[in-house]
Amino acid sequence: MKYYIIAGEASGDLHGSNLIKALHRQDTNAEIRCWGGDRMQAAGATLVKHYRELAFMGFVEVLTHLGEIYDNIKFCKKDILEFKPDVLVLIDYPGFNLRIAEWARQQGLRIAYYSSPQVWAWKENRVKKIKRDVDKMLVILPFETDFYKKWDYNVTYVGHPLIEVVSHEKNEVPIKPITDKPIIALLPGSRSQEIKVKLPIMLQVVKYFPDYCFVIAQASAQPDSLYNEIIAQHLPSMGGAGGRPLLVKDQTYNLLKQAKAGLVTSGTATLETALFGLPEVVCYKGNPISFWLATKLVDVKYISLVNLIMDKEVVRELIQDDLNEANLKAALERVLYDEAYKKELKQDYETLWHKLGDKNASDLAAKEIIELAGRK
16 A cells, blocks of 8 residues: 655654554555655655654744745645555644645545644634544544544544653663763754754753753754754853763663653653653743744643643643743752652653553554555
8 A cells, every 4th residue: 555644743753653664564565655754764654855844833933934834735735646645644733734634635535644633722623624634533642532522523542652662662772871970851842943942041050950961862853053052152161060061862762761850842752751750841932922822722731741641730841931040940959859749750650651551552553544545
């Protein structure tokens, strides 16, 4: 069968790569074309366009790149028609993928959605379009099944793909230690625009923790120069504050396994960090206008997946103006030194793991997609 997969960011590239491996295991003659990243390409798909050309975050940022976005949509439609897939597989990335789904339905294509758009957070009425355009919705969060049931839409819960990823990683032979000092991990995101906003704020607390080495998880799609320029600008003289932060690439999981705590940008990384059992502080700061619009449109109590799944504040969230030097210092001190809090956090992390279940999401998703591909 022929599969066309569209992912628009780093987390989608990760989940898409494991899906591609599962598709190849179950359909040995699978031909796969994708929009995604290095992981999906390495898994055996033909990469059409990299997500670093697609990842625009926030209302204002999207508006300023509308021409580029429309050109990408036009090109994507043309490429799909030429490839003639048996199934079009969409991974999250709703602003782009829901437009493609509507068009693909008109072309008579079979459509699977793996990792639902967060319609439960905002624009809930988009479910009507999803019901109309998507043949099979494969959800990865436990509460999404009940959400869609309200709309009389039967979806399939396959479990969260990070469970299989982290389970495998925990069993890997440890890599050489990054440093001899205790580590604080910095995960400022994968997009250049978010790194430029959040990393400088994260670096403000380096001087308060001289006994720790701060290690930055470099996004695979970003150059060393982006991080080194920010470090040089915001930490021109370390002054005995524990040394210059280190930069590691393609070692995020190794970093999470070795660190004592993490400052983590909101998104899939907050869930990855929790599944590794690492105490964390969740960090978010965006364009002020985009953030103001989001507060008017988004209806959720929390910004991190950890807290959303647990339906309570398990990890501290520092959002927008609350993400500042004083708050970040206090929150980091708590996850490092408050033993009672760390004990409670460990228990909550264990509950979180059990909530996500023990399913092999990639294999289950591949099975559902192959079944859809064979449907006449």
